[in-house]
Amino acid sequence: MGNLLLLALYLCTSALLAPARAATPPAPPGAPPVPAPLPPTRAPTTLARYPLDPIWQQARQHLGVATTAANTNAPPAAMKRQNYLPYLQANATYFRRFQEPDGRILDEFQFREVQNATACYALVAAALVISGQDTNFLTSAVLALDYTLQRMVKLDEKSPGADLSIAPAMIAYEWLHPLVAPERRQQWQTHLRAIAPDKAYRDRLTDARTRVTSYNVGALTGEYLRQYNGVGAPAFLYQHLPVQLRNFTVDGMYRDTFAPVAYDGMSRHFLAQLVWHEYAGPGKDTLLELLDRGALTALLAQSPLGEVPTGGRGSQHQWNEAQQAFVFELWATRKKAAGDTLAAQAFKRGAQLSWQSILRWVRPSGELNIVKNAFDPAAQHGFEKYSSHSHFNLLTASMLALAWRVADDSIFATVAPAEVGGFVFELAEFRKIIANAGGLYVEIDTKADTNYHSTGFVRLHKTGVEGVIGPSDSLPSRLTPLAVGIGWSDGDTWKSLAGENFDFVKIPKLTVQKTAPTNVAFTVRYPVGSTNVAAVLEHYDLTPQRVQVTTTVEGTARELRLRFPALVFTGVRATTVRLTNSIATVTLGKSRQTCRIVEPAAAVWRRTGDILAARNGFVEPLESDLGTNRVVYTLTPEVLP
Template structure:
């Protein structure tokens, strides 16, 4: 799928209703329901001054207090947590002071504070004393953005001014819409700068192409428009957000989850952010009479939100997609991503989704529920997505080995817990914390080979060595989708790897082929998500993993003379800990089937 507007319209004009499909029955109150426990949990972290102290770091981490104000402010505006008004006022006052006086006590990323504090301002301006409210208005309005913010031309090389800038743009327009400040020249200047970082698919490129900071940037720019921006770059912004929104619809998993890829991945604020974007796009398409597309975005927002519900229902809540105790911080980035800030970020993003949501829009099936397509992002992001018959695949064709291995890193099926198969690949030197020894190699579902010296090599370990990637789409229909990926490069003892994927109701069939003998295939098999243990069975030509009422079957279909093996080590990713199963044969081709039940 190339995502032209005509192609998109043809897709939705088919008006396919999947079997047993029904609306979720949700309203925007789901955002309130999921946010309130997060905020109430954080009340105990407030110190005497009003700052929010991380329970594990034992100090205030960047943006935490502001995000607490934004999240609690949203709930107060929605008529909830009225018993916490004084708590919110205390943190609001401290957050505003910290922002205003950051020239004395520097803040990392002051851009992040503004829209959160504005959310608090709206909730509290008729509940706090007039003198206090006027002080907040002065703190928020009486500074020059170019002097206050970190990611500006006067302090940073232009090529380094990336997603931070989009937070400033959203915050400044939020202030403008309530006459707190008018910094339209700043908005226009940095919006022009932002243009150069978008792809033909409407996706935003942060350094290293992390998927998260595509939708984070687009979320901020969607809020910029929602808050009323109609300036010189408005037409361009409308079109680029429209492109990015449509891309989002087609790369979302059939489980509702955001794609993996790069830093800040597998944290639940990703789905909350995508819900916000989808609510904005649903409103946009509804206003121009495109009811099918509007309904698909509404549905996608709700599916994304439902995908994180089970983790937010645990006590304490989990801010990362695993069941490990939060104090272990399994899956957290090495230098950021702290529990307090990134759990409150979930609540804050859900709050903005609530603000944008229009409950009059009727749900329609999302593309991920219909399927029958392959989406290729060839250069920036280097990803292939395919969805068919409830299955969803994500393939990284050139993994950033700090976070992702090359190859098939995701196999999901709708209504099946996403970690049952695989949600993200495994790397040997992760730029995030893990609670056990990292893997001895990079691992995705995919092929390898063995040379005469019995040395083994795996596609998942190669990235820069890949010289050419070709995708051939063979069939894109809702009953069956088929495509081939061919990798060529200077691999050790091998120069070509071919993978042919066929997806239908029987599962995902993959034929692997290399241009030498002794082909191997590896597949991660879940041991534990940190809370629940899986049970694994090893057969002569396959593996079965049983996990919280579901099964993941991996079978070698051909050839007949194949050996099954288990590696002697366990391997962690952000979602859990895995054993690594594999197949080996003397020839150069193996066909496998992967199914979830």
């Protein structure tokens, strides 16, 4: 009865948004990746101007027009906090089946606890309890937190670290400690005070290690939350935060090892928890400015399907969009508090798009396909070496629980930049170009991480069209260079733009010709410097209906080959691929992608018969030998009647 009374009292106050203050591919799980050499430009101590501010100001003008039209034609849609909860309940219910008597969550395929799965489960289960969605999770949540905290205290230098577990464990503690008996609360506090950072965390500064990665961001966030809740000291945070701030670009993006976009978002989602928990220590102003820039950059870079740009390790995993949903929900509340209604509504819509992106991949059993394909999770198709069905499901759910907690129902979701477009910009240190015209979205990788992607035109998304036929990704060029684009003959061999890997001297150049919601035009020049090709020029012309690409080569190459990665299987559904002379179509359900070669007019597509594994399923390269040094082609994604 006492616990039920405590729970009832807590639920009465749980609507408050602010938390209550209390008295190389990565190494094996638990170990941080080895830092890579930094590029020449870094965020200075005194920040330079925000390079994307002109893009954001331009986007604001377009948003203002689109928002007025949306409000005139129909009332703006309310995105309710409670929308997150049924999914969280289904996900936690699925994984509760794998909870051991000691509280840990086992992975059903690896037969062990993987990374921070138990800590994330504790957070999700706690959210279900304090929201009132399912108070029957209280015992299970308490057991999971018991196990997590006991494990942290026992860690030594040879154990997998707690770098990524401490922050979700602290949030679970914040939400659960008012609901348990005083004896258990005291036990938790004893464990938390006993955590030794030099033993618990793997990614930390030492005499031999002068750089830290995104793993450390999780640890320093957890250390701040320990201090905030009165069970820790600030020394670890104050030692590492200044170093971590130097890992940001002037665009506000966190540059982890080899610049994967996913781990920019992962790091910002951790550091946003400092902002949410009222951090006011050293570096606060710089941190706030960088996170504000990062949130705006992510909002501009979001695809109209709600997705984070693809690129590098961790991409195409559902947690990419979940961390984005949390950050966008939090920034919507911050912009509302600052009186910026337009930005608040745009961030709210961005959160909604992120959430809708994840919902597309919910399995009938209640949990997610953790990668954007429909294969049975036992196949581990598209997984990283460190991916697991339990860990990345529960990580995604924990981020969505944070989004639920900070969401403000009074903010209406109108339109996001991804749906309006009218801009093109470059994220130089992440080697990306993002372009959008009226919700037709293009992503270009100008220097791919060869272990994961290829260089060139890697993504085309449009509202309402299934993203996986876009294409939505490329293949690892180290194994099979493949993106939308050309190759050329060089003697007896064929080379391709997809296989190029430019250094910091030979940098592709973006030149912008036009930016409007109805039309965006720009050119990318790739300084190839091979035997018979000095450079490749790609001119892009986007409208809300299609993108037209004109490609020419500077040099003596006279034979080009155009390649298109056609999705043939998602893991459950096969596409229909049809070729008619210069026209190739890929159809999946009510979505169709058409690639038409405009020049040369006599061009003919052919199927290669090569079936290649990709993140989103299996693809087959389509090819056309052109016999010329110039090609014009269009891609037209559409929803069929």
